[in-house]
Amino acid sequence: MDLNQKICYCFNVTVGDIKKEIESGSxxxxxxxxxxxxxxxxxxxxxxxxxxxxxxxxxxx
Ligand code: FES
Structure with missing residues (x-):
């Protein structure tokens, strides 16, 4: 998965940002x-x- 791929344009959230949250327990x-x-x-x-x-x-x- 491309970590720089943008998922949410309104808040500029990328796959990498989501991955970080999942790694911290979400x-x-x-x-x-x-x-x-x-x-x-x-x-x-x-x-x-x-x-x-x-x-x-x-x-x-
Ligand atoms: S693109 Fe994510 S809330 Fe609009």
Missing amino acids: TTLQEIQSETKAGTACKGCVKRLQETIDALLAEKA
């Missing part, structure tokens, strides 16, 4: 949202964000 969309704000403005990225979280969690497992 596992749910809600946790990632409260840590990074990703997906909390236009919400256009929520599906992409959830898919990214799932992929990163699968990678970590």
Whole structure:
């Protein structure tokens, strides 16, 4: 996965930012949202964000 790939444009959140949150223990969309704000403005990225979280969690497992 490209860590520089942008997932949330409203808050400039990349795959790398999400990966960092997952490494520090976040596992749910809600946790990632409260840590990074990703997906909390236009919400256009929520599906992409959830898919990214799932992929990163699968990678970590
Ligand atoms: S692109 Fe993520 S909230 Fe708008």
